[in-house]
Amino acid sequence: MKTVIISIGNEITSGHVINSNAVWMAKALEPYGITPDRILALRDDEKTLAVEIRSALKKYELVLITGGLGPTHDDVTKPVLVKVFKTKLIRDKKTLAMVKACFDKLGVDMPAINEGQADVPKGAKILPNKWGTAPGLFFKTDVCLLFALPGVPYEMKNLMTAEVLPQIKKRAKGGAVARVLLRTIGVGESALSEKIDNLGPLGDDLEMAYLPTMGMVDIRLTAKKRATIKRAEKKIMKVIAPYYYGRDDDTPEKVIGDILAEKKLKLASAESCTGGQFSAKITSVPGASGYFLEGVVTYSNSAKTKRLGVKKMTMVRHGAVSSHVAKEMAQGICKTSGADVGISCTGVAGPTGGTEEKPVGLVYIGLCLKGRAQVKEYRFGEDGRARNQARTVRAMIKWLLKELSAI
Structure with missing residues (x-):
């Protein structure tokens, strides 16, 4: 099916919101052998929308629209669809009851403006929205199916799954891929x-x-x-x-977790320059409590000494950003937590704090696996603090995955 996805909203065209709806929709269509021919992002401008929608109805067999179905002045999708299909808005009692029920469930009074969400174009099939207040709309011409869905991702995904994809499945000619x-x-x-x-x-x-x-x-x-x-x-x-x-859906942190669980190993982390981002990655996997004991952020020198047992003399001789400190951090977190595997990092994330000897982007990662400690040095450069932190976390995960896979 020739397909176009149209995402509507000034927040998208201005770059303040990522067009995640279009990405999700395109992926959802793939099992039915459909790859969108075009993806558009349009402002909340009635004239432009009318032109594009009229054009889409002639060129495509499937038109998917998200956004602009709310009750405020900048929600212009419904008025445009009324013009395009030469119809009028009528109030739907069932939809009004659903909108009121949604507010009752939240325990708040419904603003009068929300009654307008029950006004739908005559001739359109209403797609009940059990997850929000804006119903979806379905128009059918001799050559095209048009679905208009809310812009809220949670609502759009549920409506797409419950109402839109079953319709597409009946008509898709390409077959599953x-x-x-x-x-x-x-x-x-x-x-x-x-x-x-x-x-x-x-x-x-x-x-x-x-x-x-x-x-x-x-x-x-x-x-x-x-x-x-x-x-x-x-x-x-x-x-x-x-x-x-x-x-498919595997991630490095999930595979790390699978190996740790299979081998009955416990992991702990000690971070400095990444501020806990490594442990956040590890614990993003459901069930991480089964193998991840703890993650500490020992940002100051005193924390490294008190919490991990890094020797003061080590820091005096080599500095906090050094292979020696990274090694003692990894060993220390294993000792204090009782973990089989300890990983650490210390570095200069930037943009300031670098020296000629230890420039911005210099990072040391320590790994202690069953009592054997190793250290790696990385020089990521001056690409910004956030990027250096992300690179450090990725390097930690990559190295940990490699070592665990070799057990």
Whole structure:
């Protein structure tokens, strides 16, 4: 189905809000063999919206709209749809009752302005919104299906799943597609591409895409037949095995947790320059309490000494940002927490605090695994504090994953 996604809102076009709705919708369509031909972000301008929607109804078989269904003056989607379909707004009693019930559930009085959310274009099918106050709308022409959904992501996702996708499933002609995501860490996109290119053709029906993020590259394989993907995956795994850590929804921190749980090992962390971001990553995985004992932020020198047992003389001789301190931090967190695995970091995140000897971006990571302590040095450069912190966390996770995988 030829498809366009239209996201409406000044907050999107001004860059203050990321257009996450369009991303989610596109992914939701993929199992039905649909890839959007176009994704638009438009301001809350009635004239522009009317032009684009009229054009979309002629060019596409499926039009998905999000945003602009609220009760305020800048919510202009409904008035535009009324003009485009040459109809009028009528009050729907069932919708009004649902809107009132939503406010009653919250225990607050409903503002009079919200009654307008029960005003819907005559001729449109109402898509009941059990998760908010703005109902979705469905219009059908001889050649096109148009769905208008709320801009609130939680409401949009639920309405899309409950009301829109079942309609699309009935009409989709392309059929379901097979897809797999092979996830790698510690190798660049170019190097990975070169290794895979040397394998030769992987399948006529296969679509392959590289999706790089900081320190990681995902390889997305898409085909109409799952057998095509299996054959390609078998070939690709021969060259990506050293960097491969999981597939589809796996994350490095989840795989780390799986290994720790399987091996019955306990982990603890001591962070300085990252301010707890590593432990936040580890504990983002459900069930982390089964293997993660604690994460401490020993930011000051005194905290490193009192909490972790780092020797004062070590800091006097080598400084807080040093391989010696990182090593003692990792050993210290193992000793004080009783963990089997301890990981630490200390560095100069920036933008200030660097010296000629210890510039901004210098980071030391310590890892103590079953009593054996190691340290690695990294020089991330002056790319900003947040980026240096993120790089440090990624390096900690990468190294920890590698060491645990080798057990």
